[in-house]
Structures are given as C-alpha cells and as structure tokens.
Amino acid sequence: MRYLTFFILTLFWVEPALAQDLSIQLLDRNNQQPVIQAHIKDDTGTVITVSDVNGFFSINPKKYPHIVVSAVGYASKEVHLHPGLKSIYLKPQVFRDDTELLVVATGEDQNNVHAYHQRANTQNMDQFLDNIDGLSTNKRGAFAWEPVIRGQADQRMNLTIDGMQVFKACVDKMDPITSYVETSNLSKLHIDKSGSGVAENGSGNSTLDLVTQRAEHHPFSLQIQSAYRVPDNYRHLNLTTNISDPSGRNAVRFSGSYKKANDFTAGNDRTINNTQYEKLNLNASYKHTFRSGHSIEGNYITDKAYDVGYPALLMDATKALADIGQVQFNFASSDANFQLDKVQLYANTIRHWMDDYDRDVANRAVMRGMYMPMYGETVTYGTRMNGKAALLGHSFNWFLDGYASHAYGDMEMNSLDPEIEDMFIYNLRDVQTRNVGLGLKHQFRASDKILLKLEENIRYKSLDTGNESFASFFEGLYDRELDTRQKILLSASGSALWMLNDRWSLTGNLVYSERMGNHMELFGHYIYNYTDGFFYDGNPWLKTERTFNTDVNVTWETDRNSFSISLFHKQYFTYIDGILAEDVSSNDFKFKQYANVGDAVIMGGEFRSLNNINHVISLENRISYLYAQNQSLNEPLPLIPPLKGNSLIHLHHGKNMLMGEVEWAAAQNRVAETTSIEDQTEAFAVINLSFERKWMGSSLSSILEVNNLLDHYYHTHTSIGNIPEAGRNLMLSLRYNF
Structure with a gap:
C-alpha cells in the first residue's frame, strides 16, 4: 500500500x-x-x-x-x-508504408499520399473503410460490414480499438468491432497492411487500429450535426462537446450519436426487405495532466444496436450491446536509459442476441421448420505498456501486452412440430483465451539516405474450455484427450527506407509470422458458414499457421502532386480451413471441421495518386488488385474482391466544395467452387456527388449528397448472398459548431 x-x-x-x-x-x-x-x-x-x-x-x-x-x-x-x-x-517517423496514417474529418496532411480523408462528415465507418485501396468489406446487409485487409479477415488480421483487444460476440460475424466506434469519435486510423509492426501488433498480421478522440485541453466547443436520407428514411443526430478548466490540466469530452434507418431501396426501385437498423452510441473521456508532465486518461464507450436486419443470414439481431472502458497513464519524456511511456488498463464486454421469429422458417432451405434464437458474449481484460530503453549504447522501443478473454455462445432449436422435442446447443462454452507478448523495435541509420528497422515479438498463447462436458464433445469427435492448448509464437520483420532524393522514396518489408487458431477455429461447435453452406466444428489440435510476407512501396511526392505504388506477396503454410466431415454429414446437414489444409498465397498491389492542379481543382485516383489461391486445391480463395478503384474530383471555391466520384469494379470470374458456393460477379461503375456550403463565418455547414446517381442495380463480390447495394439516394446534413 x-x-x-x-x-x-x-x-x-x-x-x-x-x-x-x-x-x-x-x-x-x-x-x-x-x-x-x-x-x-x-x-x-x-x-x-x-x-x-x-x-x-x-x-x-x-x-x-x-x-x-x-x-x-x-x-x-x-x-x-x-x-x-x-x-x-x-520520435522519427520515417517508415511510411508499414504504419499508414489515415486522418478522419480533419485538415491534417491533406496532400499526404499516405493519408486518407473522410469525404464528408456524414460518411459512416463502413463506407469510409470500403473506399480505401487495399481494404474491402464483407457485407451481410446495410449495417456493420466486416473489414478485410488485402483479402485477410477476422482471425487473419488484428482489429483493435486504441490497441485494445475486443472480440465480437456473434458467431455469425454480425458485430465487427468497427461498428462500436462512430466517425465523430475517431481521431485517426492506423493501418499496417504489411504487418511489419510486429513489436506492437504482436502477430505479423495486417492491422487496423481505431484510434478514438480524447478530451483535449482547449476552450469550450460544441458541435451538433443532423442528417436525413431518402428513400430509406435514415436519420442521424450527433452531439459532440469538449471543455477544459482554466488551468488547462483537466479536460472532458462527450459525444452522443443516434441513427435509425428503414429498409433501403436498391437500383431500379427494388426494396430490400429486412435491412433496417437502430443504433445509439455514447462516448465519454477525461484527461488530467499533472504538473510533473505525466497525465492520466479515462475513456468509456457504450454502443446499443436494436432491430438490425441481415437479409443475407438466417436470422436478425434483436439487440447488440457493447461496453468498452480503459484507463491510460502517460509518462513525461526523460533521457533515462529505461523509460516507461504509457500504461493502459482496459476491459470490455460484448453481448449479442439474434433470432428468426420474423422469418419464414417453415419453407427455408437450411434448418427448416424450427426457430433458432442465439446468444453470444465475450468478456476481455487486458493491459498494454510501452517505453524506450538503452543498452550498451543501443536505443530501442519495447512493448509488453497481455489479455484474457472469455467467450460464450448458445443456440436453441425450437421445432414448429409439437411432437419434436426442443434442443439446446452450446456453440462456445466457457472458452478461455490468454495471451502475453513482448516486442522490441530497433531503428538504424545505414547512411544519410537509408534507414533500417528490425522488430521481433515472442508470445505465449493458450486456449481451453472450462467445461468438462463441452470438452468431452471434442474428445469424442477426434478420439483424443483434451488439455489446455498452448503455444509459443514468434514473429519478426525487417524494413528499409531508401530516400533516393527529395521526391522519390523506396520502402521494403519482410515479415515472418506464426498464428495459432482462434477460439472459433479450436472450440467452435455447430456454427453455420454462409459462404459455403456448411456447419463447422472446431479442432483443438490445429497446427500453427505460418506466413512469409514481402511488401514493396515506391512513393513520389512534390508540393502539389504525388503517387504511391505498393506490391506484396504473402505465402501461407499449414493454412487453416474447413474440410468435409463425411462421417457426420447427411443430405440435410453438411459438416466441416477445421484442419491444416496445405499452402495458400495472396498477392496484389495498390496505386494511389493525388494531383492538386490549382487552388480550385484537385484529383485523386485509387486502384487495388488481389490474386488469392488455395495452392493445395488449385482454386481461388473465396470472397476476394476483383480489380477495383475510385476516381474523385474536388472543386473548391470560397465557401463551396463540390465533389464527384466514380466508384468501379471489374468482373470477378475467379471464384472458389470447392470450398465455397460463391458465384461470379459482373463489373459495375456508379457515380456519387456531394456539395458542401459553409455559412455564418463557417460555423454552419450544409452537405447535400447523391449516391448512385444513375440508380444502377448491382452488388459487390464480397456481398454475402449477393445482397445488392443501395440505389439512388439523397441525403441532406447540417453541422453547426459553437
């Protein structure tokens, strides 16, 4: 004490x-x-x-x-x-492509080809992520799209909030954690496409970190924003305020957001039923700065979603609740040989309810004649700390993190036939994940123009179930005795930046990583996969999945023009996927079990250019392409987007800004026929327009947006069940800053 x-x-x-x-x-x-x-x-x-x-x-x-x-x-x-x-x-910031800075709703780095900007304050998180080259989203409806980096989703990428581990509660992936952070609460995104930041991300996987807005030491501010869109009657109200005391040592920030939408209409005036949603998000943060220069911050997010329709799935989300809290200590800089920069303590609980009571269960193809209400929950506690150290004349950064997570999921099977007894199934029962990792980052200057970076990370990870009955299912399925599954996992990266001259730079990354299967792959039971129509069971005895990734970026920048080209190649060994379980499958119920199926490869590239023609006109182009192959089966991996891109023109004049965008994608004819039920996708191109006007000395802004101007009927390749995109829609929003 x-x-x-x-x-x-x-x-x-x-x-x-x-x-x-x-x-x-x-x-x-x-x-x-x-x-x-x-x-x-x-x-x-x-x-x-x-x-x-x-x-x-x-x-x-x-x-x-x-x-x-x-x-x-x-x-x-x-x-x-x-x-x-x-x-x-x-801190020198010299490695441009390993950790990209994506600034949202600010004027920072407007001419930085490695920074991305929200095209309008009304743009939601799903839309913003979906328009970044190298990123895509798997869609199940109009709400909570699942982010994907270079064809890698879910367990093959790190998705965090302020570096915190937050695990979704829905086994059907209805609740990606991006749905818990509103763009009004987002300070910036850190995207590490190559995964080279292994010291901090801990795995060598591609990383997306949502960095939230914090309380700031500046005078009182208040922003109110409202929006209305037709034809889906989308309405949005947002309030954000920040205040600090006269000493500047205490600051408080609060924001609240409410959204509600009815069913949307696709092209050619086709209403897509069951795409409604309602959502409330509250975020509060506090910061105190001590006279010593140290500071302490607290941040809490609560997110409540109700009546969320998912037309691509068998059921809908009746309620989804998230409570995410953290306390962070920031230490003042010093020249000591060992320094602690930051200590973060966090906890979060995610709960998810879904059912099919509003569906025609008597005539559907899968799980016919029964209702299947489901519940899922995850609880996670963790800590993160980092600092600097000097040893034998060498300075380096160190990162230490650990977390423990508990996952639970169940499903009822209530038959319409009164003579058939109801059933109850655990999809996950008392599944515990524990992880502790230590990472080091070193930077060296090889010459005036060449900088080198080395990172390494070692982690201990374990998974088990605390329930003997649930464990006995896997023991019987695989005829093996089950104990705690635990592994030591290694990852490392090497990066180099070569500044050829004031305009040209070349960056290269080489990354090795090891991945243990997650709680769903090891201990999931009776989980339906909508991409192939199979029920999946986990495999606690999966081997470690290993990858080698190479990544090269070339950047050319001047004051008014710039472009960036990235190429990458990622090779998987002992790739984890599902294989047919013939001994337990039937015509009505087809099962797969997770297994190490061999090798796979994902490769591709991204291009982006910015051109400021003059103070009135600016242009932007983004293009990305992916090639992904299951080398053991000699067929494409599923849900890989085709060649796609965006072209934008911005016209600025006084207090007026007009933006035109063409969003396009080529046809995708490379589809997985053995491991998936996906089909080929046609090419499309849509036009979006927005006009923004500032009034009252720029305190008031009005934004008028028209998306899918020509009312084109289409769907993206990563839309589960080929659910179409919204047709022509018009939205008016107002924003006032006090």
Whole structure:
C-alpha cells in the first residue's frame, strides 16, 4: 500500500509556480541530435515560435500551458509545460508504408499520399473503410460490414480499438468491432497492411487500429450535426462537446450519436426487405495532466444496436450491446536509459442476441421448420505498456501486452412440430483465451539516405474450455484427450527506407509470422458458414499457421502532386480451413471441421495518386488488385474482391466544395467452387456527388449528397448472398459548431 501511496504522491507533486519563460531544447529521440525549424503550436494550431539552429525555443508557460510540437520527419507531440522541463524528445517517423496514417474529418496532411480523408462528415465507418485501396468489406446487409485487409479477415488480421483487444460476440460475424466506434469519435486510423509492426501488433498480421478522440485541453466547443436520407428514411443526430478548466490540466469530452434507418431501396426501385437498423452510441473521456508532465486518461464507450436486419443470414439481431472502458497513464519524456511511456488498463464486454421469429422458417432451405434464437458474449481484460530503453549504447522501443478473454455462445432449436422435442446447443462454452507478448523495435541509420528497422515479438498463447462436458464433445469427435492448448509464437520483420532524393522514396518489408487458431477455429461447435453452406466444428489440435510476407512501396511526392505504388506477396503454410466431415454429414446437414489444409498465397498491389492542379481543382485516383489461391486445391480463395478503384474530383471555391466520384469494379470470374458456393460477379461503375456550403463565418455547414446517381442495380463480390447495394439516394446534413 505504501508503494501505491508513494506513486500517487509522485504524480501529484506540486512544482513551484510558473513565473518566467522556459528555454527548452528539442532532441531526436534516437540520436539525441537537435531538431531545428520545428513548429511550436498552441491548442488552436497557431504557430507560437520555431526552434533555432540548436533546437532551442523559449515560451511562457503561463500563457501557453499546453503546446503541440511538429517537425518534418517526426511524429507530432502534445506537451504540458512545467518548470523542470528542459528537453522534449521527438520520435522519427520515417517508415511510411508499414504504419499508414489515415486522418478522419480533419485538415491534417491533406496532400499526404499516405493519408486518407473522410469525404464528408456524414460518411459512416463502413463506407469510409470500403473506399480505401487495399481494404474491402464483407457485407451481410446495410449495417456493420466486416473489414478485410488485402483479402485477410477476422482471425487473419488484428482489429483493435486504441490497441485494445475486443472480440465480437456473434458467431455469425454480425458485430465487427468497427461498428462500436462512430466517425465523430475517431481521431485517426492506423493501418499496417504489411504487418511489419510486429513489436506492437504482436502477430505479423495486417492491422487496423481505431484510434478514438480524447478530451483535449482547449476552450469550450460544441458541435451538433443532423442528417436525413431518402428513400430509406435514415436519420442521424450527433452531439459532440469538449471543455477544459482554466488551468488547462483537466479536460472532458462527450459525444452522443443516434441513427435509425428503414429498409433501403436498391437500383431500379427494388426494396430490400429486412435491412433496417437502430443504433445509439455514447462516448465519454477525461484527461488530467499533472504538473510533473505525466497525465492520466479515462475513456468509456457504450454502443446499443436494436432491430438490425441481415437479409443475407438466417436470422436478425434483436439487440447488440457493447461496453468498452480503459484507463491510460502517460509518462513525461526523460533521457533515462529505461523509460516507461504509457500504461493502459482496459476491459470490455460484448453481448449479442439474434433470432428468426420474423422469418419464414417453415419453407427455408437450411434448418427448416424450427426457430433458432442465439446468444453470444465475450468478456476481455487486458493491459498494454510501452517505453524506450538503452543498452550498451543501443536505443530501442519495447512493448509488453497481455489479455484474457472469455467467450460464450448458445443456440436453441425450437421445432414448429409439437411432437419434436426442443434442443439446446452450446456453440462456445466457457472458452478461455490468454495471451502475453513482448516486442522490441530497433531503428538504424545505414547512411544519410537509408534507414533500417528490425522488430521481433515472442508470445505465449493458450486456449481451453472450462467445461468438462463441452470438452468431452471434442474428445469424442477426434478420439483424443483434451488439455489446455498452448503455444509459443514468434514473429519478426525487417524494413528499409531508401530516400533516393527529395521526391522519390523506396520502402521494403519482410515479415515472418506464426498464428495459432482462434477460439472459433479450436472450440467452435455447430456454427453455420454462409459462404459455403456448411456447419463447422472446431479442432483443438490445429497446427500453427505460418506466413512469409514481402511488401514493396515506391512513393513520389512534390508540393502539389504525388503517387504511391505498393506490391506484396504473402505465402501461407499449414493454412487453416474447413474440410468435409463425411462421417457426420447427411443430405440435410453438411459438416466441416477445421484442419491444416496445405499452402495458400495472396498477392496484389495498390496505386494511389493525388494531383492538386490549382487552388480550385484537385484529383485523386485509387486502384487495388488481389490474386488469392488455395495452392493445395488449385482454386481461388473465396470472397476476394476483383480489380477495383475510385476516381474523385474536388472543386473548391470560397465557401463551396463540390465533389464527384466514380466508384468501379471489374468482373470477378475467379471464384472458389470447392470450398465455397460463391458465384461470379459482373463489373459495375456508379457515380456519387456531394456539395458542401459553409455559412455564418463557417460555423454552419450544409452537405447535400447523391449516391448512385444513375440508380444502377448491382452488388459487390464480397456481398454475402449477393445482397445488392443501395440505389439512388439523397441525403441532406447540417453541422453547426459553437
């Protein structure tokens, strides 16, 4: 107890009153060299001063208690000033393609070819992700699309919120965690397509991290936004506010969002039944900055969705609830040989109810003549910490994380025939996942133009079921005695950046990773797969899936024009997939079991260009392509999007902005016929328009959007059950900033 008391007193240590200007030096965190010509900004983004040739600047801490430091080639840093502050260390940000920065709803990095921007504040998370080259979404209706990076979904990618592990509760994948973060609460996305950030992501898998907005130290602000769309009667109301006290050491942020939509209409005025949804999202955060420069943050998200229709599935979600909380300690920079930067503690609970009481169960092809209400739940606790260390003259970053998750799922089978007894099945019963990992990241300067990065990670992961009855099912199925499944998993990456000159750069990544099957692949039972029509059972004795990934990026940038080309090749060994279980299958019920089926490969590339023709006209083009093959079966992998892209033109004049977009995709004739029931998809192209006007000194904005202008009837290749996209729709939104 006395250690805890000492820790708290240290954080709250009262420094002498600020009375005069501080002289502070900016230093490169890796080589301790001065950082010159860095911009020192206040909370509004106004530049206060610039660091001199020795990296020094002077500032009045009473007038500017909080500053933001930014410099070319370095990550921006928010700093709370205190009397003892003499140095600020900036982190070099030189590897462009391994961790892409995608800024949402801000003006930051508008000309950065590695940054993406929300085309309108009304755009939801699903639409935003679906239009990024290299990303796609698996769709089951109008709500909660499942994100996919380079053809890798679910268990083959890391999907996190502020780095936290959050596991969906629905065994039918109705609740991807992207549905719990509204774009109004999103600060930015970190997307690591290559998976080279193994020290932090822990696995070498492609990573999508949703970084949420936090309370900020600036004067009171309030934003109110509303939107209405026809013909689906979509309505949206959002409120966001932030306030801090006069000292600037306490800040609070709150946002609330409500959405409701009826069934949408596809092209040619075809109503798609059962695509309605209703959703409420609340987010609150608090930040306190101590005079020592340390700070503590708390953040809580609660998300409630009701009456969500999924026309591609056998049932609908009657209710989905998410509660996600975290506390984070941020430590002030120092020049110590061992430094702790951040400690995060988090917990979350996801609950999901679905049923088919509004469906015609008597005449459907699968599970005919019965209702099947289902419930799922996951509970996860975890911690993450990271910092810097120096040993024998070598500086490196370290990352330590751990989590424990509990998963549960059940299904009732209530027959319409009163003479048939009802049944109850556990899809997951007391399945426990535990993971602890340690990662290290090293950066080296090979020359003035070549930078190298090495990362490694070692993890311990275990899965088991705490229920003997549930365990006995797998023991009987595989005729083996079941104990806790546990593995030591290794991953490593090497990256290089070659700055050929001021305009050209070349980045390369090589990544090795090992993956243990997840709780569904090891302990799932009687889970229906909509892509192939089979019921799946897990296999606790799966071998480790291994991958090698190579990734190359070429970037050319000037002040007004830029383009980026990425090529990649990912080879899978002991690939995990389902195989036919002939001994338990029948004409009515077909079963598969997870197994290591051999090798697979995914390769492809992405292209993006930005062209600012003048202060009025700008152009943007995005193209991506994937080739994926099950090498053991010599057929394509399922749900792989075809060649696709977007072309956009932006016209700016005064307070007016007009945007036109052509979204297109080629035909997909490469389909999986053995492992899936997918079919070929026709090519399509649709036109979207939006017009934004600012009023009242830019405090009020109105946005008019028309999507699918020509009312084209089409569906994407990754739409489960070939559910079509929305036809022509018109939305008007208003946003007011106080």
